[in-house]
Amino acid sequence: xxxxxxxxxxxxxxxxxxxxxxxxxxxxxxxxxxxxxxxxxxxxxxxxxxxxxxxxxxxxxxxxxxxxxxxxxxxxxxxxxxxxxxxxxxxxxxxxxxxxxxxxxxxxxxxxxxxxxxxxxxxxxxxxxxxxxxxxxxxxxxxxxxxxxxxxxxxxxxxxxxxxxxxxxxxxxxxxxxxxxxxxxxxxxxxxxxxxxxxxxxxxxxxxxxxxxxxxxxxxxxxxxxxxxxxxxxxxxxxxxxxxxxxxxxxxxxxxxxxxxxxxxxxxxx
Numbered sequence: 001x002x003x004x005x006x007x008x009x010x011x012x013x014x015x016x017x018x019x020x021x022x023x024x025x026x027x028x029x030x031x032x033x034x035x036x037x038x039x040x041x042x043x044x045x046x047x048x049x050x051x052x053x054x055x056x057x058x059x060x061x062x063x064x065x066x067x068x069x070x071x072x073x074x075x076x077x078x079x080x081x082x083x084x085x086x087x088x089x090x091x092x093x094x095x096x097x098x099x100x101x102x103x104x105x106x107x108x109x110x111x112x113x114x115x116x117x118x119x120x121x122x123x124x125x126x127x128x129x130x131x132x133x134x135x136x137x138x139x140x141x142x143x144x145x146x147x148x149x150x151x152x153x154x155x156x157x158x159x160x161x162x163x164x165x166x167x168x169x170x171x172x173x174x175x176x177x178x179x180x181x182x183x184x185x186x187x188x189x190x191x192x193x194x195x196x197x198x199x200x201x202x203x204x205x206x207x208x209x210x211x212x213x214x215x216x217x218x219x220x221x222x223x224x225x226x227x228x229x230x231x232x233x234x235x236x237x238x239x240x241x242x243x244x245x246x247x248x249x250x251x252x253x254x255x256x257x258x259x260x261x262x263x264x265x266x267x268x269x270x
Contacts, residue, residue, distance in 0.1 A: 002039035005208045006262070007065065007199055007225060009217040010044040010054055011181060012253050013235050022057055029259040029270075034061055036269060041065055041073075041202065043195050045153070045181050045221050047105040048078070068179065068189045068221055069198035070150040071107045075205045079198075080107060080150060081190045087175040088146035091188060092139060094169045095154055098162060104136075104145070104152040111136050111145060154186040179221040187221050196224030203228070214265075216250070216258050218242060233261055 008014040014022060030040055041063040044051050048066040055062050065072040070081045088104065092113060095102045101114040110133045136142050154170075156163040160183070167186050171178055177194060179187040195217075203213060213229035215222070218238035226232040226245045234246035235257045243249055251257040263270045 001206050002208060003037040004033075004212045004214065005039050005041065005199075005202065005206065005229075006033075006214040007041045007043040007195070007216070007229070008258060009195075009219070009222050010042060010046060010051070012218045012237055013216050013222075014042070014258060015054065015253065017254055020053075022054070023256055023259070025256045026259040027058060029262055030058060030062070032269065033262060033266060034059075036266070038266075039063065039206070039208075041199075043199070043215070043217075043222075043225060044068075045151070045179075045187055047071070047110060047150075048107040050110070063202070065195055065198045065202070067105060067107070067151040068187055069193050069195045069224070070190050072198040072202070074201065078107065079201070081193050082147070083149045083151055083176060083188065083190050085143075085146040087173070087188075087190075088149045088152070089139075089142065090173050090175060091152060091154075091170060092136075092142050092146075094166055096139075098166065100157065100162070100166060101155040102152055103133075103155070104149045106145075106148050106150055109134065111149075113142070151190070152188040153181075154188065156184040158184075160184075179223075181219045181221050194224035195222065196226075196228045199225050199228040214262070216261070217246075218253070231265070233257075 011019050042051055043065040045068045046066055048071045051064055051066045063073040072079055099114055104111045112133050113136045177189040177191055211230045214231040215225045215229040216233045218235040232246040233248045233250050234243040236252035250261040
């Protein structure tokens with residue numbers, strides 16, 4: 001079992017400004033610490049199969065918490081929490097009335113309910129043109145997959161007031177947990193589930209406590225995991241709420257904030 005756990009958000013944390021690549025320095029730091037009983041995890045809102053693209057850029061020893069905690073690597077295999085058929089159907093009704101794009105995910109498949117404009121898609125962490133998506137054209141098609149969905153995201157077309165109203169209507173259902181990875185989206189997560197609940201389960205399974213756990217994040221969907229580690233670290237580019245919650249602040253993602261903090265903490269190894 002490892003002595004330390006490190007959980008890293010992807011967009012604006014581990015990844016650069018292109019939302020795809022890991023710096024040479026950060027990759028080298030991770031690989032060095034892996035040789036010294038430090039277990040690393042990706043911790044992201046992205047679906048499992050899409051997050052594997054980043055895992056493959058590191059190595060298979062990196063564990064994964066995906067779909068904002070709804071899908072993660074446990075010691076006995078992949079653990080999955082579903083959003084719920086009724087929840088998905090209600091979300092469809094709320095977003096369809098306004099024709100807002102909604103993306104829905106299983107661990108290995110992505111669906112969308114409205115054609116996603118390119119300017120939104122190219123900035124969405126859960127979007128990769130090479131991956132492939134399935135369009136849901138009506139409520140009947142939605143019902144066929146609603147029972148296997150783990151999480152989803154509602155994307156704004158630029159009208160923040162409209163997005164805020166959708167957020168209020170979704171919250172009023174009391175069927176799901178809401179978060180966000182940016183100001184222009186709503187992350188839909190199963191009740192009593194987030195990155196933090198998944199991290200807590202990993203800690204219990206590995207026997208590693210909060211005092212030996214590091215988390216790195218920048219956005220609202222990282223708040224839960226900030227409470228699960230003594231070494232809760234906000235990126236230099238994080239939103240104010242994360243910096244206020246975290247115990248530490250490091251440099252930005254484009255300036256190797258993860259590597260900077262870990263190299264300083266484990267300085268005897270560098």
